[in-house]
Amino acid sequence: MPLIHYVEANGAEYEAEVPVGQSVMQGAVDNMIDGILGECGGVCSCATCHCYVDEDWFDKVGPPEGSEQMMLEMVPAPEPTSRLSCQIKVTAELDGLVVRLPVSQY
Amino acid sequence: MQRRVVIVGTGHAAAQLASSLRQQDWQGEILLVGEESQAPYQRPPLSKDYLAGERTADSILIRPAAAYASHGIDLLTGRRVLSIDRTAKMVALEDGQQLNYQKLALCTGARARPASIRGVGSPGVFYLRTLADVDGIRANISPGKSAVIIGGGYIGLEAAAVLRGLGMAVTLLELEARVLSRVCASEVSAFYVEVHREEGVDIRTGVEVLSIENGDGIRVVVCADGSRFPADLIIIGVGVTPNVELAEACGLAIDNGILVDEFARTSDPDIVAAGDCTNHPNELLGRRVRLESVPNAVEQAKTAAGTLCDRPVPYQSYPWFWSDQYDLKLQIAGLSEGYDQVVLRGGKDRQKGFVAWYLRGGRLLAADCINRPKEFMVARQLLARGLAVDPVALADETIDPKNWLS
Numbered sequence: 001m002p003l004i005h006y007v008e009a010n011g012a013e014y015e016a017e018v019p020v021g022q023s024v025m026q027g028a029v030d031n032m033i034d035g036i037l038g039e040c041g042g043v044c045s046c047a048t049c050h051c052y053v054d055e056d057w058f059d060k061v062g063p064p065e066g067s068e069q070m071m072l073e074m075v076p077a078p079e080p081t082s083r084l085s086c087q088i089k090v091t092a093e094l095d096g097l098v099v100r101l102p103v104s105q106y
Numbered sequence: 107m108q109r110r111v112v113i114v115g116t117g118h119a120a121a122q123l124a125s126s127l128r129q130q131d132w133q134g135e136i137l138l139v140g141e142e143s144q145a146p147y148q149r150p151p152l153s154k155d156y157l158a159g160e161r162t163a164d165s166i167l168i169r170p171a172a173a174y175a176s177h178g179i180d181l182l183t184g185r186r187v188l189s190i191d192r193t194a195k196m197v198a199l200e201d202g203q204q205l206n207y208q209k210l211a212l213c214t215g216a217r218a219r220p221a222s223i224r225g226v227g228s229p230g231v232f233y234l235r236t237l238a239d240v241d242g243i244r245a246n247i248s249p250g251k252s253a254v255i256i257g258g259g260y261i262g263l264e265a266a267a268v269l270r271g272l273g274m275a276v277t278l279l280e281l282e283a284r285v286l287s288r289v290c291a292s293e294v295s296a297f298y299v300e301v302h303r304e305e306g307v308d309i310r311t312g313v314e315v316l317s318i319e320n321g322d323g324i325r326v327v328v329c330a331d332g333s334r335f336p337a338d339l340i341i342i343g344v345g346v347t348p349n350v351e352l353a354e355a356c357g358l359a360i361d362n363g364i365l366v367d368e369f370a371r372t373s374d375p376d377i378v379a380a381g382d383c384t385n386h387p388n389e390l391l392g393r394r395v396r397l398e399s400v401p402n403a404v405e406q407a408k409t410a411a412g413t414l415c416d417r418p419v420p421y422q423s424y425p426w427f428w429s430d431q432y433d434l435k436l437q438i439a440g441l442s443e444g445y446d447q448v449v450l451r452g453g454k455d456r457q458k459g460f461v462a463w464y465l466r467g468g469r470l471l472a473a474d475c476i477n478r479p480k481e482f483m484v485a486r487q488l489l490a491r492g493l494a495v496d497p498v499a500l501a502d503e504t505i506d507p508k509n510w511l512s
Contacts, residue, residue, distance in 0.1 A: 030169040032177050034129035034408070037122075039401045041148040041166075045428040045437055046401065047483060067435070067479040073508065074483030106405065106423060106486075 002095035006051075008035040009103040018090045024099060025049035025086035035101030042086035047071045048105040049085040054098035061088055061097070077102055109134030111414060112197050112205050114187050114352065115213035116140030118149065119381030119403035119410075121168045123211050124179045126411030136179045137205060139197070141186040144237055145171035150400060152240045153264040153343075154430050158271060159244060163237060190356040192374055209414050212353055212364060212372070212379040213407065216346035216398060221256065223342070225318035230325050231340040234261055246339040249273030254327045254337035256315050258285030260429045261343035263298060266307045267431040269339075277308040277335050279327065281344075284311055289438075291448040294462050294474050298431070301456060305432060346398055348383045361385055363396040368420040370410035378410040389422055390490070391441065399427050424489045426482075433457075437482035440464070440472030440489050449500045451481065461485075463500045470495065481507050 001017040018027030028036035037048035053061045058081045072082045113120045124136050146168045155161050174181045186200040197205045218233035232243045253269045255262045258280030269276045284295040314330040327335040348363045359365040359373040363385030370378045381403035385396045409421035427438040445464035452460030459477025473485035484507040495510045
């Protein structure tokens with residue numbers, strides 16, 4: 001199972017095995033990683049699962065599109081590698097992915 | 107004796123509270139106890155894709171049941187709490203078990219408001235609040251058959267959209283003169299009525315339902331004006347009422363919800379409360395509110411966890427909500443109650459979407475954003491930062507809303 005690394009804003013690091021096909025957001029919620037909330041349950045309505053994809057991984061993950069992109073423009077503290085983690089589906093290729101989490105999701 | 111938190115309820119607030127307690131290094135036991143038989147699940151899909159049969163019960167769990175055990179959280183589902191003894195610090199369950207606690211969290215949520223309609227208990231008549239309710243509804247969905255929905259709020263409208271999508275003939279009956287009257291401007295109500303009519307829903311407003319007749323396998327919804335609507339399936343969505351009885355019976359302060367402060371503390375220092383069941387102060391709004399929303403449940407639960415772990419952080423957040431119907435994604439920032447001006451941005455177009463801005467005395471209160479995610483995010487920031495925007499600019503589509511934040 002792919003291993004995803006979550007780095008909280010305070011530096012705390014977690015790693016979680018997340019099944020292929022599941023979202024990076026759900027992986028955090030399943031493992032009680034509090035830096036991701038996912039209030040809307042993954043339907044791209046809330047932007048409370050904002051993460052910064054590690055630069056080395058961004059090409060593999062890809063850029064946001066459509067409404068995700070529009071919402072990301074307006075989240076607190078956006079960065080060039082910002083994504084909504086509910087829209088990142090875990091694949092075998094993403095084994096080892098590192099995402100950093102913002103100070104606050106709202 | 108080990109320290110123990112008992113969380114009453116298994117909804118969104120309860121699930122978040124348990125998770126946040128573990129994250130904040132609560133040293134001790136965490137027990138989640140609630141009467142529903144499932145592990146905590148997401149409620150919003152109940153009137154959307156779960157109702158449509160597009161998702162399984164497992165897929166709407168907030169997290170798998172096993173995740174609680176692996177984080178040292180005991181999940182006691184299907185167990186109803188009967189009473190709370192604050193002196194003995196003991197919770198009594200219906201099955202006779204007693205659970206002692208050092209700290210108690212009430213995440214009792216809300217339940218469907220009972221409709222004062224004769225015959226509500228008949229077969230084929232459902233409220234829409236729990237997974238069990240929706241499983242009952244799903245068993246009665248059949249293309250070509252007729253459904254009557256009583257109540258034109260978000261739940262009723264979302265259910266109407268799903269049932270139409272599944273090929274049922276849908277009639278929606280609303281008591282007030284327009285749908286969404288409690289939450290939206292008349293322009294927004296009119297837009298949603300138009301869309302539902304385009305989709306084939308028969309919407310009747312100003313209709314008072316008196317009774318549901320049930321004979322020879324045929325159900326008929328009977329209205330005060332004499333109109334009668336035969337139905338194979340009837341769904342009632344007339345709001346919710348907070349579950350305050352446990353709190354009230356043990357003497358906690360109650361006023362339209364369990365009264366808590368900005369740290370989610372009730373009138374007992376060892377008891378916190380979070381979610382739909384609370385009446386809490388909101389400094390940004392300058393008043394107390396009771397909210398029926400997942401974001402409120404989640405964020406207030408985080409505050410409650412901080413309070414229990416002696417890391418108090420006040421709960422201050424602008425309310426927001428969402429509703430999905432057909433191809434329309436409605437995102438609502440703020441509370442529009444008390445508005446004296448509505449400014450529309452965009453032309454009530456289904457594809458392009460539009461925004462209804464609500465103002466009072468020129469100050470922004472809320473925004474209904476239909477297929478407008480960017481404006482929604484801007485609206486949240488405008489509200490949180492207390493920024494003013496000229497109402498003329500709010501309507502001007504040539505201005506990038508981002509500019510209002512600088």
